[in-house]
Amino acid sequence: MYLEKLNPQQRMAVEHGTLAGGSHVAGPLLVIAGAGSGKTNTLAHRVAHLIVKGADPRRILLMTFSRRAAFEMARRVERICAEVLGRNSGIMADALAWSGTFHGIGARLLRDYAEQIGVDPAFTIHDREDSADLMNLVRHDLGFSKMESRFPTKGTCLAIYSRAVNSQTELPLVLRDAFPWCAAWEKQLRELFAAYVEAKQTQNVLDYDDLLLYWAQMVAEPLIAEDIGGRFDHLLVDEYQDTNRLQASILLALKPEGQGLTVVGDDAQSIYSFRAATVRNILDFPASFSPPANIVTLDRNYRSTQPILAAANAVIDLASERFTKNLWTERQSGERPRLVTVRDEADQARYVADKVLENREEGTRLKNQAVLFRASHHSGALEVELTRRNIPFVKFGGLKFLDSAHVKDMLAVLRFALNPRDRVAGFRLMQILPGVGPSTAQRALDQMAEAPRPLQAPADKPAPPRGA
Template sequence: MPDLANTAYLDALNSEQRRAVEHGVGKDCIVGAPLLVIAGAGSGKTNTLAHRVAHLIVAGADPRRILLMTFSRRAAAEMAGRVERIARRVLGDRASIMTDALKWAGTFHGIGARLLREFAERIALDPAFTIHDREDSADLINLVRHDLGFSRTESRFPTKGTCLAIYSRCVNAEMPIEAVLGQFFPWCSGWAGELKQLFAAYVEAKQRQNVLDYDDLLLYWAQMVADPALAEEIGGRFDHVMVDEYQDTNRLQSSILLALKPAGRGLTVVGDDAQSIYSFRAATVRNILDFPAQFSPAAEIVTLDRNYRSTQPILSAANGVISLAKERFTKNLWTDRTSTRKPQLVTIRDEADQARYIVEQVLANREEGALLKHQAVLFRTSSHSGPLEVELTRRNIPFVKFGGLKFLDAAHVKDMLALLRFTANPRDRVAGFRILHLLPGVGPASAQRVLDHMTEAADPIAALAALPAPPR
């Protein structure tokens, strides 16, 4: 019987957050109908989901029968920590014992790996299988590609990375190879027959070596729960299944979820159709848009639209952009944080102009009293920061980059700069040492001898040209 006498720990939630947290939890039951939480940007989504898990545990739910799937292992660990802190307000020291029992929290791939090892013998799989990461998988597909002779074709065959990306898209999107090539890899359309042959050989190689790649963790799981008896057994061990970032799931993940909870009872998914900006492993926004209608009656929808991060002018601009979507869940982000400053839309000619404009703004802000360390620039991906990094370096403005190496710190860039410096100044030993190490057969001792010989010569380049090449 649920213990709902003390709910003071929910008082900090706003009305919609609390509605999501308490959904399906009553005096007679704690397993409710399916729930979709549309969580707008900055609306306290993680806090709401953590409170829901904690509330279920406080109300009497067995944490061993809660399945919580997040986008990353780090997010799962953070969620478990929040759940413990919330539950501790009611359960005291018992909270850590209860949350320690929350063992089924992780990514789709991590949970899939655990279930596959447990049910391996039931699906004719060796439980001692090893898991290849993306780099390992690309190397294996390259070996198969070479064995089939595709690396020696007259016209250039797709690289190992492209081959793996095509294979992964076919698996995760549940699409035939012809459709994948036509929509996402049109330049590879002429190789459809060879790619089918390659993928068949790649699958055989994995099975022969008792290896699964990341895509297999979902594929085998989906095939396992396609068996109604296994689906009922696995789904039946969980009273509650919760999925975070549902807008970033793919068709394979959606099929797994619906197989585990076909009626939707105890199922909660959280996400935001307006934040579906990734195509990571064939993610599709259709999963979240179509979710309510998957069940009868339709899943309940709770919308979190109060933003705790931004000011209203920023949210008004965001609402204007979101409203242009042809198909979406209706929401209007709002906040009680006011401001007279409005966001600016700046049009520039190219990336170089963009970098110059940003640097000018940084310097202008500094003149007005804003410290450099109090200014930040956001990028869609780490690789887009190159032009700005070059401009900041040219203007001698110090900066710290989060999320990847600085452009000028990348090995291949440092190699090229070293070559240019060495060409301009053959007596630059640091640049010369780095360049010589790129040559086969040249180690530290050989490089030192070459540089010593050049330093002693009147014409360093002539001295270098006169040296015999290493045997390799």
Template sequence: MNLATADSTFREPTVQPAYLARLNDAQRQAVEHGAGQIAGPLLVIAGAGSGKTNTLAHRVAHLIVKGADPRRILLMTFSRRAASEMARRVERIAGEVLGRDAAVITDALTWAGTFHGIGARLLRDYALEIGLDPAFTIHDREDSADLMNLVRHELGFSKTEARFPTKGTCLAIYSRAVNAQAPLNEVLGSAFPWCAGWAEQLKELFAGYVEAKQAQNVLDYDDLLLYWAQMAAEPEIAAHLGGRFDHVLVDEYQDTNRLQASILMALKPDGAGLTVVGDDAQSIYSFRAAEVRNILDFPNQFAQAADVVMLERNYRSTETILAAANAVIGEASERFTKNLWSERKSSDRPKLVTVRDEVEQANFVCDTILAEREAGTALKSQAVLFRASHHSGPLEIELTRRNIPFVKFGGLKFLDAAHVKDVLAVLRFAENPRDRVAGFRVLQLLPGIGPSAAAQIVETMTTALDEAMGLAGWRPPQRAADDWAGFVALYSG
């Protein structure tokens, strides 16, 4: 044996950093894509419970460890909270390698936030170049709805014979048209068919709304994306914008809309340094004009096709649950083919229960909850999941009827919603005219009657020998005169 030759060819095995050793093979492949350099586009399809957030945080940390300038990394998430959590994870992971320098380096990760938050900052940077006053203010949704309502009133649409859409509905229509980049008639036909008869008036309203915003130097949330997209459509500005960032990473890409996708394509038209993470099977925010085609079409939108990494190992569920989920996902006509799997075993199998309607569904759930309680499972250890908050209404009513205590997460309880409380107050007041709280609420539903007038009417009814006579004998203000006679007749009948 030639020792010299053996020694010269011997290589120590590469020691893998601890933060990479914790990842599974697919996660590590996504994290190490490009070996820390500015590589081609990457799409990470992250199945439910597959460690998506952990993988994205590791990728950002890995880029920094490999020498990427954190000030030139753009990280966009679905919420500000998610961005803050991501930055904390990046600091923790990078700290394992960089020690005390980690906090300093990740503090420079200043371009982490939501699309809207990042857009607001960039618009101020480029305001003068696009003819925008840098001192613009930003309206939240409530402010925007109030301004929409002001224009609506000025145009006389609040006094039409047939009921014109409310300010909230008008804003929702406007927002969807902007984010979906779709004609108004198309938006009305697909999402707001009950408002289709007002198409011409809505066009006039939206034109007035835009004019009012410009006159007042304000932007709404939708403008933050719209102006950014229009700015990025200018080749010179787009090149300068894209040149500010070596790496652009986007979370929850399945929930982006057309405006957001157009911004990304303008920033990185060749896909260099671009990473998007998401799951086509979890695209649920269509009401926000999310476009699932963004993620489905992503791999082939560049001259160099994007690399695709599948995260299929699930860390939350059992094999039996995932088998059912895979079967459902497999029915999609167009999708990224993946097979979620887990090392967690269970003999329990999910049940598919068919019911006739929502009432029967609520009864079944309540029966099951009570049966589980009898079997030893505490009520606080049981949960019911819904896709959307408003789907829980029938169950909430049945739980309340059966005196089963519950806590609702994500939105008001059905019986606490203002319109439901209004209806219940009407019924309570009809049943018991001495119910001052119900009467006070009901009376303020009438046009022209505010808190002071409502209090006076309730007091009059309380002191009258006959509540109906107390109503009939009260002289309403002029603004309420048209509706008062009908109200008295209704409650006296």
């Protein structure tokens, strides 16, 4: 029996609301999954169990934090269903057609309902770098890039805009709480953001923030929310502690009574502020419904030893507001975690390098040692120290594949061919051509914007001299 592999708490979460002999759409469920407690395995088993009990996989919406997580989840669900129903059952042919990130699912639904909300379904989507480039174009057009006092960079401007959108917070409060050094530019930032929104609409592009903002505004219409919510019997969300106010509002609009809604996460692991994520979403989830959502806590850890968990529990206990749990494991160890205090980042790098060499002298090979960082750029000081001491190392992380210049160039070609009004894609594409700089690219795009057939307009113009 596939459920026998689960511990009692995991099984309780998996079987919540399901009845023998058929499927049943239960009330809301919050699964508090402590670190290393088998969260992904539990969520995959819940989805598979729903399907085994008769739920239509095409009416299950599963949202995860990343596309990779969605893919891995779907693979696990398929394996479990194949184990129970047989590989030739055909049950997985259309399984989890609605599985992905909030942004990915939002993009699909916006295209489906585009005509009802007045959006051209042929819109293209800007990633963060594209959005920053468009912000920079607008910033330059408004003359803010040539001011005597240095105006915030395009990245900072985009970060301020994104935080205001995702946190649903007024600009003055965003500036006060997160960007106080930019508060003097409030008037100009308002003007910039208004022009940025207008530019996106003119060019028929959406940025990542729009995918959530438009979706939230769309389901604010009761009839549309009821229609979309009615397409799914079960709605499951992973890493709920890393969602923002927009995402929470979308869920509550789709399932206001919580029927079929399951969210999984851990308030103690709410360490990111990615896109204005707020721990209040998971803390307030149970009380968002009447009666309150059921809570199942996964506190058995399969990854660490008891001394490490004892230290983790002590830290978690200091939280002023939290869900009660006490992580435990059957894995014992006489070695305790060590807390080391250093003077600064350079001293920290020296300490780590010393320990690496000390461990090697004691028989631990270099490739069997690892240093973990919160973010890739935090490794700078240690990289310098390791290089200085001629200690070989391999860094995992850093620049993503889709952020590589040559990949961005190719995507710009495809996006511009699909949507000639996408000025950011056109601006990048033009400058790939020999002899074309920013000014020439701007003039060409201006001419194309006025032409009835934009892609044919450059054919009538002489090629610019090299170096122009």
